[in-house]
Amino acid sequence: MNWNTKITELFNIEYPIIQGGLAYLAYADLAAAVSNAGGLGQITAMSLSSPDELRDEIRKVRTMTNKPFGVNFAIGQHGRAYEHMVEVAVEEKVPAISVTGGNPKGVLDMVKGHPIKKLVLTAARRQAEKAEKLGADAVMVVGQEGGGHLGRGDIGTFVLTPQVVDSVSIPVIASGGIADGRGMLAALALGAEGIEMGTRFIATKECVDAHESYQQAILDADENSTVVIKRSLGAPARALRNTWTDEILDIEGKYGDYESLKTYISGQANKRYIYDGEAEKGFGWAGQSAARIHDIPTVEELIKSMVSEAEAIAGRWK
Structure with missing residues (x-):
């Protein structure tokens, strides 16, 4: 099967x-492994504490791979300035950046004129159209199946993807609910030029910062094991369901304001779960695709199995 698409060319x-960007998890080991296996790995910039840390992480990736990689900027979700981090990406001449979680204009303006490929995550057709006008080279479209932060609507990936494909002229990447070769081939059939995965990459050997109990919770998940929190704040996000997220939902139902929720939805609460395995003292992001994840392979094994599965399916239709 010919895997050449506009995204592989770009x-x-x-x-x-x-x-995916994977807050607090997407660092050099994982990014380099994905790139070495033939995909595009990414570093999460805004989970790092300083520009120097980002510079070190970029340089570490380059000692581990000579393949293209990206840097993700999750703006608007960490309550901090991103400009000094973007400057590092420009200075280090990274091959690609992605922008998630906010208006991408500021980041895109900063990299204008530099040979950096620009990706923008969107959750609606109009957002994708705006990203194209702002200069994005490609858009990722995430449906409600995805893990972490989502759009405010309830549109699924396989409805949203062809809608965006028909509305923009730049390549579209499908995200949300995809974890295997079946999902990848289906996304391509809908007109996407590629896929983005987050949850599936958490359950890999190179996601070294993810606690084994977090990975095991993903393996144990079924179709009812995730829940959307933070709807009351206008920032819905999907996580593994546990007593902590149940408490969040209870607070949202009673109060729904940020002050009541801030300690429950903080980065520290997230890290207690994903780093320390304290499942009842925090939360971990995961998409509905967790229900289809049953092993923890290396990244290379995962991508090879996805490609083989997709090719086998395609071969049955020749």
Whole structure:
């Protein structure tokens, strides 16, 4: 099967597979493994504490791979300025950046004129159209199946993807609910030029910062094991359901304001779960695709199995 698409051409990668930004988890080991396996790995910039840390992480990736990689900027969700971090990406001449969680204009303006490929995560057709006008080279569209922060609507990935494909002229990448070769092939059939995965990459050996109990919770998940929190704040996000998220939902139902929720939805609460395995003292992001994840392979094994599965399906229809 010919895996050449507009996305593989844009990023000079072998397979149209992009690793999500994964707050607090997407660092050099995982990013380099994805890139080495033929996809596009990414570093999460805004989970790092300083520009120097980002610079070190970028340089570490380059000691581990000579393949293209990206840096993700999750703006608007961490309550801090991003400009000094973007400056590092420009100075280090990273091959690609992605922008999630807010208006991408500021970041895109900063990299204008530099040979950096620009991705923007969107959750609605109008957002994708705006991203194209602002200069994005490609858009990722995430449906409600995805993990972490989502759009405010309840549109699924396989409805949203063809809608965006028909509305923009730049390549579209499908995200949300995709964890295997079946999902990848289906996304391509809907007109996407590639896929982005987050949850599936958490359950890999190279996601070294993810606590084994977090990974095990993903393996144990079924179709009812995730829940959307933070709707009352206008920032819905999908996480693994546990007593902590139940408490969040209870607070949202009673109060729904940020002051009541801030200690429950903080980065520290997230890290207690994903780093320390304290499942009842925090939360961990995960998409509905967790229900289809049953092993913890290496990234190379995962991508090879996805490609083989997709090719086998395609072969049955020849």
